[in-house]
Amino acid sequence: MALLEVEDLHVEFGSVSDPIIAVDGVQLTLEAGEVVGCVGESGSGKSVTALALMGLTEFPGRVRAHRLALAGHDLRTLSGRQHRRIVGKEIAMIFQDPLASLDPCYTVAFQLAETLRVHGTHAERSSAKLRRARALELLRQVEIPDAEARLAAFPHQLSGGMAQRVMIAMAIACNPKLLIADEPTTALDVTVQAQVLGLLLKLQRERGMALLLITHDLAVVAETAQRVYVMYAGQVVETGPVPGIFAAPLHPYTQALLAALPEHNLDRKRLKAIRGVVPGSRDRPSGCLLHPRCDYALERCRAERPRLEGARGRESRCHFPLDERGRPTHGWAPMSRVRASSP
């Protein structure tokens, strides 16, 4: 049984008759102790998915799923109280902007102790002294220098990197089975990014924690994850193991993402960008969501919605997945040159 099972997750906002679709049938699985990446552009729905997993979808969002379970427990049918026992304890999350995610009015010590007071052991919940000792220990585990002094600090006295370490400390305080990291390094300086990532991986290894790393940075995923989900416009378009998926992507979008990396454009004057824009919440294309921007799109792509298909653990959502040489299986004909073609 997988640690996290998500099947057919939908998240909508707005009116019921004319909804804004943020997540459109996503599926995810995570095994215990795995590091899984989730990549996509802004607007791909990755953060919304993460929030839905935590049950933090903001009102008036509506979440529904065919299956949403953590270690076998169905998350959809939990009462508020049961849910609160899981969130922060079994499954924890860190966010993109660490300085904004810490309450400016309370010290680091207070905010760390808060987690312990709610989810800690009986001893931790009753003894303030013990909580403080634990907080100190946690700060040391996340490699914060001069931890004793930092306990009394307020968020505005911390740097971005330190704030993120504090957030990580709060997240791992009760040994969660799954840690969701939503763009944990995007808001940090480049030099700090590597450190924080390294810390996350170290903690993951030490504690056997599963890590769901959400990012738009392919390089990060390539270095850290064991498997990756590629998301586009609220759907999972490809999933596979790292590095295989990058060596031979199945979906044109993945291919395009890779092609846009600076490392793959050393011989060009301009980065190979994907033309067009991510569909907004309103103007979703018919058929395959990528077809207006896909160079290989054919009539079938405009007409019919592709499903996520393929070998187990190596699926893609495309009518004409790419072969090992990166060419579509229907032949090679960009849409603009084709008047009427049959698949």
Add this chain to the structure above:
Amino acid sequence: MLAFVLRRVALIVPTFLGVTLLAFALIHLIPGDPVENLSGERGMDPARRLRLLHEFGLDRPLPVQYLDYVGQVLEGDLGSSLTTHEPVLQEFRTLFPATVELAFFAMLLAVALGLPAGILAAIRRNTAADYAVMGISLTGYSMPIFWWALLLILFFSVQLGWTPVSGRIAVEYDVPAASGFMLVDTLRAGDWGAFRSALSHLILPSIALGTIPLAVIARMTRSAMLEVLREDYVRAARAKGLKRRQVIVVHALRNALIPVITVIGLQVGLLLSGAILTETIFSWPGVGNWLIHGVQSRDYPVVQGGILLIATIVISVNLIVDLTYGVVNPRIRHA
């Protein structure tokens, strides 16, 4: 923090001087002869006028007169009332506690009802509760205070006979004026009947005066809470698995209170404006009433002194509010 405090205190000085300038200019801008205005005597013979002119220092150049005036003010000499011949400062001191008592209860009401109402409206956004709070609040600050006071009197005093119409306490009670605060003094004297009477006299004026601050506080609390509830740290707090009430009270409210406290403090100026009208209607013996009678009877020392004193109080309260803000906002306190 220290720099913040010093800067705020330093700003007071020019503002205070500005107010003294305004009060000083008042006498000289009023149409008519300043000597007549300041003495209250009309049609004096020239010799007496000359003598008074010299006595009031009106024959000296204006800048010197101003400096003299400031000097007098700092010594506590604000002239004497033309009608009662009592020193203005003393009259003010005697009457001020009545206004403070009224303003205090009005503010208590405004905060005790306004704050929870605003929080409720924010948590239950776009529901009936929210619309009700916003609707009542809007009506509250669209109403003229004096009309609202009259309506309250009409309903509770005239129709129902529950509360008295005017004054601070029923005529039959004679309470030794110790602190000037009726509730305190009646308790000190151990006179229960008097205490209850004072309380019942306090109710309607407090409601009338406190309505506008209540409306404003409810509104501002709601919008502050709505903003705070959208913040990342509230979401992060929820992600920690905290109880809903904990998230709202410990995190959201604490942060929302920062701007709200400023708003509460600034209501004091509004309260003093409103007190003028409320005291008039309820015949409440406070400084508002005193000032209006001064204006209506052309008692210029009273008008001048009253304006200066009230303005000074407002400035001081604003300073305290500013400093409180600095304490409550951790970014300033632990800069």
Add this chain to the structure above:
Amino acid sequence: MIEVEESLEAVEPGPRAAGPLTEFWHAYAQSRGALVGLAIAVALVLLAIFAGALAPHSPYEQYRELTLSPPAWQGGDPRFLLGTDAVGRDILSRLIYGTRLSLLIGLISVAISLSFGIVLGVIAGYLRGWTETTIMRLMDVMLALPSLLLAIAVVAILGPGLINAMYAIAIVLVPHYVRLTRAAVIAEKAREYVLSSKIAGAGPLRVMFSTILPNCLAPLIVQATLGFSSAILDAAALGFLGLGAQPPMPEWGSMLADALEFIQRASWVVTFPGLAILVTVLAFNLMGDGLRDALDPRLKR
């Protein structure tokens, strides 16, 4: 690898973008409260303009035999729908003419204070330095006084009366507009289009008024509407204290001044004028809120 080529498909033209005025109206009409406010305001303006035709009686004519007559539905004379006051004047007619007075007071006071406020604010924001400091300190002093107190001080100097009350109210409102304009000017000054205008050779006055000002308009419009309702309340307060419009003018506040005496005998003398003030102020507050919500996203542009 596939070349990224321009698609040769024709691009369909999208729906024609709505003009800014229509766009604004759509945003404004989102709020029911704002629409109600607008409707009432329009009704009031019409009432004010056509007071002569709509009012059944003259506001000054005294019907001595019918003093303190109750409203028609409480048994009074049907000629006087809302009853008469202490000297026998028709309350309904006085209220209708009072609309004209109140709206006029609001309009003139706001117009005066906007003019002064904008000019001072632009000067302060544009010139900075000592000019700015002096102006802002002066505004601080004015704001240190509770608004009614300041108005009373001005009236104490100028003497009671409708015109003087208007001046007083205008003076009270000025600091708010100065602050607003100055803040907006300072923010706009740093923007690029001002720099380019300067480079193109526009003199400071031209830059101030024709380039910067139009972009500060939105918050000013909102404040002006709210200032309008504030002016009406202040005018009523001054009237009530006997410092504003003088009898026999049918100003709503002064109508309430006599009411206190008759509160037990003739409650209608109290209720109706206050209701008129409430409805008017409410309407403009609703409009102001609606304007703020409609203009807000554009403010952030």
